[in-house]
Amino acid sequence: MSLPARIGDWFSRQGWKPHPHQLDLFDATDDTLLIAPTGGGKTLAGFLPTLADLLNGPHQGMHTLYVSPLKALTNDIARNLSRPVADLGLNIRIEDRTGDTASSRRARQRVDPPEILLTTPESLALMLSYPEAPKIFGALKRVVIDEIHALAEGKRGDQLMLGLARLRTLSPDLRVSALSATVDDPTALAEYLGGARIVMADPGPAPDIAMLETALPAPWSGGGGRYAAQDVMDEIAAARLTLVFINTRAQAELFFQALWAVNDANLPIGLHHGSLSREVRERVEAAMAAGELRAVVATGSLDLGIDWGDVDLVIQVGAPKNVKRLVQRIGRANHRYNAPSKARIVPANRFEVIECVAALQAVAEGDLDGEGRGPVASRGGLDVLCQQILLTACAGPFDADALFAEFRSAGPYAALNRAQFDDCLDFAATGGYALRAYDRWQRLVERGGLWQLRDPRATRMIRMNIGTINDVETLKVRNRNGGAPLGEVEEGFAASLSPGDTFLIGGKTVRYDRLREMVVEVTPQPSRQPKIAVFNGTKLATSTELSARVLALIGDPQKWDALPGSTRDWLELQREISVLPRPGTLTCESFMRGGRAYFCAYSFAGRNANQTLGLILTRRMEETGLGPLGFVATDYAVLIWSMDLVTDPAPFFTRASLRDGLEDWLGENAVMKRSFRNVATVAGLLQRNLPGQRKSGKQATFSSDIIYDTLRRHDPDHVLLRLTRTEAMRGLVDFGRIEEMLIARPQIVTAMPPHVTPLAAPLMLEAGRVPIQGLGEDRLLEEEAARLMTEAGLAAA
Structure with missing residues (x-):
């Protein structure tokens, strides 16, 4: 087929020529997965068949449904799509349906849907729960799913794939086009979509990506990258519009302040992250689109494919942690298909220099990592399935x-068996064995061979609590004896604490006593070092594949030519004094310093897994009388200080020993209860929202804890308890990464160096950061770094 003359003429008037992949999608008679670089016209490719079809005459009802992971993307697509629609003279409506859409418009869409509707997975699930769903979607011809790779990594993707399966039931002839720029495993993603044909676009020119040369070397520790603020400012001044990506919101705030401190020309710079109000974010987005800003400091809130004007430079501050994320961010620069994207990386510390080099090599080789759940690496979440059963009942008997x-026709649930489905159905109907006596969970009944809501009035409550995203709660930390709050911590961090654990908040060491009514009660411990040396909350972990590249780079001196000279000297001295971590080995070090024993395990398992490893190992060391005092965890290693040396760590690293230690640790803290609350909320057992109000974190925790304890006593094999364990192991605990590490590195190599080693020194600095506060912090850290590096045999440079 060829494009209709009116569309071909429109391309010519823009000075464009259709790309081959756009024509491929236009000709497609099957479901397709289009993988094309940013700026390659993916969205237009997805909508070309729609525009051509609507040129043939009016369509009764909804013709095309567009689904994206972000509400902001729907706004951007509506703006960009309105231009060709107007130029082609199409008399059609393009509307959005998100949480921001006015209730009057949402009500009208149920009886008079637009020809093109732009929405999110949550809003689609809500629309499918209405009895009018067959009328709304019965005439649907096409579904366009944008940024499918971002949805496929979590439960929102499971929810969308179940929604897509329902759409196929309502409109069997519809065609699906999924769009993505960065995919590590196209075949798996195509299977996730239920079987789609893969269309690969020409990747375009290779990106212009390198490490930013800085006046000062990266510091030995820390993660903020503020040492390079002036260098980044110089790059901003030389570009039209720069996106500065930083991995966490807190670091984004600090780096934004650091940039303003050196912004002598007073260039307009914005800040964009998820904790800012919607109004503030929208003002920044509008200013970017209008070309009124020279730079924006952002987190993942700008990762996805919104066309933000004339961005010509991306700067990544801090190691990217994930090659796929780095490629996605690079694509924000030069939003044009035939021009290379320009990006610069700023490592935050010396260890990150190695990670950045490894990431650059992976980008050059086109080796994307598939971190996280992966599209089909694990079956779809059964808690999402439970929610979908309830939503289906809202629409009518089934x-x-x-x-x-x-459900089995949805890619993530292709392996679902009938016993699992029946477990979920029983839970949705009665709450399960231990809860069926409670009237509030008697929600479904079977009449005449069809399942339906026991009380149709329950639809309001079910719809109000739709969704798979659990908000991150922050908890106040308060002295047990009263007084003003000391600060706040993430709920996930609080859940990992056991009574007696000490940590740092507001520059002070405190002992965790208990969690009472959503307040973390503590006792000051001014004379003690904190056991958990640096509180960073739950952070992005370096992907397994990128960690493996870093380990291979460190362990092979023949590959060191790619590293800066100072980094090569650092690793060379490590080889002389101790041993180098290498693939296939778990390298450990034990040494004395200042009357304390230090033990370091270079696991390369990621920050969350190493946090868990530190907690388990200190328990085991306590049991064997080694007197552990505290630990610090990074992406690459865990460092523990104690009264006595660890001379034989092998017994600590058996899978049985670590499993037992995990079980003991989980029994003493709230990790499992927190995971249960998340699972139970998605599954529909707990309500986040009540008519006229939102349930507080305190209320949700109180009710979920009671239910959790009840199920553990009376129904330990309950489907939600099984899901809870899986969720905890994959989330905050990340125990799977520890087990993967033991399999990948079965040989334990233990070195007993005479003093602190070059690789351990930066970890010592992380621990040393704890008691240092005030204006002299940076200078004190520099002095401590100089002392440690001299002690390790390498002058600080």
Whole structure:
């Protein structure tokens, strides 16, 4: 087929020529997965068949549904799509349907849907729960899913794939086009979509990506990158519009302040991250689109494919942690298909220099990492399935056999068996064995072979609590004896604490006593070093693949030519004094310093896994009388200080020993209860929202803890308890990464160096940061770094 003359003429008037992949999608008669670089016209490719079809005459009802992970993307697409629609003279409506859409418009869309509707997975699930769903979607011809790789990594993707399965039931002839720029495993993603044909676009020119040359070397520790603020400012001044990506919101705030401190020309710079109000974010987005800003400091809130004007430079501050994320961010520069994207990376510390070099090599080789759940690495979440059963019942009675078949047609649930489905159905209907006596969870009944809501009035409550995103709660930390709050910590961090653990907040060491009514109660411990030396909350962990590249780079001196001279000297001295971590080995070090024993395990398992490893190892060391005092965890290693040396760590690293230690640790803290609350909320057992109000974190925790304890006593094999364990192991605990490390590095190599080693010194600085505060912090850290590096045999440079 060829494009209709009116569309071909429109391309010519823009001075464009259709790309081959755009024509491929236009000709497609099957479901497709388009993988094309940023600026390659993916969105237009997805909508070309729609525009051509609507040129043939009016369509009764909704023709095309566009689904994206971000509400901001729907606004951007509506703006960009309105231009060709107007130029082609199409008399159609393009509307959005998100949480920001006015209630009057949402009500009208249920009886008079637009030809093109732009929405999110949550809003689609809500629309499918209405009895009018067959009328709304019965005439649907096309579904366009944008940024599919971002959705496929979590439960929102499971929710969307179940929604897509329902759409196929309502409109069997619809065609799906999924769009993505960065995919590590196209075949797996195509399977995730239920079987789609892959269309690979020409990747375009290779990106212009390198490490930013800085006047000062990266510091030995820390993660903020503020040492390079002036260098970054110089790059901003030389570019039209720069996106500065930073991995965390707190670091983004600090780096934004550091940039303003050296912004002598007073260039307009914005800040954009998820903790800012919607109004502030929208002002920044509008200023970017209008070309009124020279730079924006952002977190992942700008990762996805919004066309933000004339961005010509991306700067990544801090190691990217994930090659796929780095490629996605690079694509924000030069939003044009035939021009290379320009990006510069700023490592935050000396260890990150190695990670950045490894990431650059991976980008050059086109080796994307598939971190996280992966599109089909694990089956779809059963808590999402439970929610979908309840939403299906809201739309009307259903046949269990037909619904089971429909769910199995969704890619993530292709391996779903009938026993799992029946468990979920029983839970949705009665709450399960231990809860069926409670009237509030008697929600479904079977009448005449069809399942339906026991009380139709329950639809309001079910719809109000739709979704798979659990908000991150922050908890106040308060002295047990009263007084003003000392600060706040993330709920996930609080859940990992056991009574007696000490940590740092507001520059002070405190002992965790208990969690009472959503307040972390502590006792000051001014004379003690904190056990958990540096509180960073739950952070992005370096991907397994990138960690493996870093380990291979460190362990092979023949590859060191790619590293800066100072980094090569650092590793060379490590080889002379101790041993180099290498693939296939778990390298450990034990040494004395200042009357204390230090033990370091270079696991390369990621920050969250190493945090868990530190907690388990200190328990085991306590049991064997080694007197552990505290630890610090990074992406690459865990450093523990104690009264006595660890001479034989092998017994600590058996899978059985670590498993037992995990079980003991989990029994003493709230990790499992926190995970249960998340699972139970998604599954529909707990309500986040009540009519006229939102349930507080305190209320949710109180009720979920009671239910959790009840199920553990009376129904330990309950489907939600099984899901809870999986969730905890994959989330904050990240125990799977520890087990993967033991399999990948079965040989334990232990070195007993005479003093602190070059690789351990930066970890010592992380621990040394704890008691240092005030204006002299940077200078004190520099002095401590100089002392440690001299002690390790390498002058600080």
